[in-house]
Amino acid sequence: MNQIKSLNGMVQHLLELGVNKKIAVAVAEDDNTIGAIIEAHLSGFATPILIGDKTRITQLLVGENTDPSSFQIIDIKDNQAAVAEAVRMVKEDEADVLMKGLVGTDKFLKAVLNKEKGLLPPKAVMSYVCALDLPKYDKLLFVSDTAVLPYPDINQKIAMINYSVAMAKRFGIDKPKVALIGATEKPNAAFPSTIDDATICKLADRGQIKDCIIDGPLDIFLACDKASVEIKGIPTPINGEADALIFPSLESANSFYKGQMLFGGGELAGLIQGTIKPVVVMSRSESKKSKFYCIALSCLMA
Amino acid sequence: MNQIKSLNGMVQHLLELGVNKKIAVAVAEDDNTIGAIIEAHLSGFATPILIGDKTRITQLLVGENTDPSSFQIIDIKDNQAAVAEAVRMVKEDEADVLMKGLVGTDKFLKAVLNKEKGLLPPKAVMSYVCALDLPKYDKLLFVSDTAVLPYPDINQKIAMINYSVAMAKRFGIDKPKVALIGATEKPNAAFPSTIDDATICKLADRGQIKDCIIDGPLDIFLACDKASVEIKGIPTPINGEADALIFPSLESANSFYKGQMLFGGGELAGLIQGTIKPVVVMSRSESKKSKFYCIALSCLMA
Numbered sequence: 001m002n003q004i005k006s007l008n009g010m011v012q013h014l015l016e017l018g019v020n021k022k023i024a025v026a027v028a029e030d031d032n033t034i035g036a037i038i039e040a041h042l043s044g045f046a047t048p049i050l051i052g053d054k055t056r057i058t059q060l061l062v063g064e065n066t067d068p069s070s071f072q073i074i075d076i077k078d079n080q081a082a083v084a085e086a087v088r089m090v091k092e093d094e095a096d097v098l099m100k101g102l103v104g105t106d107k108f109l110k111a112v113l114n115k116e117k118g119l120l121p122p123k124a125v126m127s128y129v130c131a132l133d134l135p136k137y138d139k140l141l142f143v144s145d146t147a148v149l150p151y152p153d154i155n156q157k158i159a160m161i162n163y164s165v166a167m168a169k170r171f172g173i174d175k176p177k178v179a180l181i182g183a184t185e186k187p188n189a190a191f192p193s194t195i196d197d198a199t200i201c202k203l204a205d206r207g208q209i210k211d212c213i214i215d216g217p218l219d220i221f222l223a224c225d226k227a228s229v230e231i232k233g234i235p236t237p238i239n240g241e242a243d244a245l246i247f248p249s250l251e252s253a254n255s256f257y258k259g260q261m262l263f264g265g266g267e268l269a270g271l272i273q274g275t276i277k278p279v280v281v282m283s284r285s286e287s288k289k290s291k292f293y294c295i296a297l298s299c300l301m302a
Numbered sequence: 303m304n305q306i307k308s309l310n311g312m313v314q315h316l317l318e319l320g321v322n323k324k325i326a327v328a329v330a331e332d333d334n335t336i337g338a339i340i341e342a343h344l345s346g347f348a349t350p351i352l353i354g355d356k357t358r359i360t361q362l363l364v365g366e367n368t369d370p371s372s373f374q375i376i377d378i379k380d381n382q383a384a385v386a387e388a389v390r391m392v393k394e395d396e397a398d399v400l401m402k403g404l405v406g407t408d409k410f411l412k413a414v415l416n417k418e419k420g421l422l423p424p425k426a427v428m429s430y431v432c433a434l435d436l437p438k439y440d441k442l443l444f445v446s447d448t449a450v451l452p453y454p455d456i457n458q459k460i461a462m463i464n465y466s467v468a469m470a471k472r473f474g475i476d477k478p479k480v481a482l483i484g485a486t487e488k489p490n491a492a493f494p495s496t497i498d499d500a501t502i503c504k505l506a507d508r509g510q511i512k513d514c515i516i517d518g519p520l521d522i523f524l525a526c527d528k529a530s531v532e533i534k535g536i537p538t539p540i541n542g543e544a545d546a547l548i549f550p551s552l553e554s555a556n557s558f559y560k561g562q563m564l565f566g567g568g569e570l571a572g573l574i575q576g577t578i579k580p581v582v583v584m585s586r587s588e589s590k591k592s593k594f595y596c597i598a599l600s601c602l603m604a
């Protein structure tokens with residue numbers, strides 16, 4: 001397949017393939033996400049199953065000038081029960097994707113993480129990867145961890161790498177370039193994460209991490225800007241053309257992507273990783289467009 | 303004075319005031335910075351004193367179509383001796399600003415940090431503050447620490463706040479809004495920096511940190527975007543209008559500003575803080591314009 005280089009391109013790809021995935025929305029009476037859900041439904045790549053308070057869900061759909069009869073709605077007024085049913089449907093293959101509606105993230109994730117009934121396999125690392133679409137970069141940037149792991153240790157970082165690589169492959173990138181981000185390119189004990197990075201590079205050299213080209217620590221310039229690589233004269237196989245950025249902390253990944261959304265004209269699609277099926281958890285402050293892209297990404301990954 | 307809202311505005315301000323500061327450049331035979339030095343000289347706000355290998359400095363100036371006789375050049379071929387002389391001139395008020403040329407940052411800072419002959423008072427915290435000029439933000443953003451302190455503790459953070467406030471005041475901001483940056487707005491033991499932030503807010507409430515409005519932890523959206531503050535309904539005196547961002551780690555500040563330089567059309571001016579006189583240390587990978595702005599900022603602060 002051709003490499004998908006934008007989030008719009010991702011949507012086009014879904015439409016061309018005729019993808020249509022079932023999305024179980026837990027506590028769907030959520031005016032923050034209903035617009036994006038309707039848009040995904042109308043686009044044709046998603047069939048939402050709206051689980052929650054049917055009266056309020058119907059009101060919201062009517063308020064958005066949409067015909068409620070074109071949606072499957074499961075009437076469960078208790079939030080916890082609605083989440084449990086949505087998780088069950090995904091686990092038992094009645095739906096392809098789980099999505100959070102008007103329920104606290106903690107309560108929602110508790111059901112996802114439930115050992116017996118949840119969606120995370122034992123010992124799997126849960127993480128969050130964003131596909132960032134930046135007007136000034138000529139392809140997508142897969143960025144993690146923007147939401148789950150505060151200070152990823154080396155094993156969590158390796159999981160993040162594998163998730164980013166798996167995602168990049170769905171976008172048609174056979175051997176993604178993965179940059180391990182630090183403040184400088186010098187591994188340095190003052191930044192423990194950079195020592196992990198050096199170890200990860202060695203694992204990659206020995207083929208113990210596969211299907212990608214890894215280097216780090218690298219700063220944002222060396223990871224994403226060829227001119228900086230030339231000026232600094234640092235030999236790196238990433239060569240300013242990173243597909244994925246693995247950040248040393250949630251704070252750094254989070255500040256980077258939020259800065260790009262505000263000041264760089266960025267759009268994003270993000271997804272929880274590590275679960276047996278895609279799980280969509282969106283922040284209220286994401287744009288409507290980014291919410292739509294999150295749903296599209298979940299359908300691509302399902 | 304009127305608030306200066308851009309780096310160009312800063313240069314205009316220097317010219318209107320007729321500022322002219324002496325800049326001692328250590329090991330000045332540096333083709334990475336000579337262009338910016340010449341530009342600052344021609345602009346009129348800086349008088350460079352070029353210390354280093356006179357033959358090579360002269361060649362560089364001629365190569366840039368500049369008349370070497372219009373510059374004061376002090377011929378010292380040994381790098382360490384050139385740095386020592388530049389530091390001495392600044393310490394003894396023969397120059398207003400110290401600037402690094404073609405010499406390693408470690409060697410240069412060793413002279414700056416020398417207990418007897420250096421420029422850092424005992425117990426002072428050395429930090430680095432950048433003034434970021436972003437096309438999509440309607441004023442400057444003072445960002446720290448982008449270069450010196452890996453994981454600032456609470457005392458280092460308070461020093462960073464005071465430096466940012468002092469810098470903002472030179473730009474005509476009487477009571478700058480200082481946002482302590484985290485991944486979310488919830489103080490949380492999983493992110494130790496956010497606990498420091500809560501303590502810092504309490505110190506500020508009690509008037510133990512002065513001349514600014516402080517809040518945190520806040521994410522980039524709540525710090526810099528009014529719309530996000532309204533959507534999230536978080537009451538904060540920063541209100542999406544931060545003047546200064548205090549980051550929890552060098553990695554996060556560094557990734558944020560480098561991302562903005564690459565993808566947000568940003569320009570910056572940065573300066574070491576804590577020394578008795580301004581110290582300019584520039585990265586090779588900064589743009590020529592940013593190098594010029596660094597020199598201008600040092601003249602504003604001198």
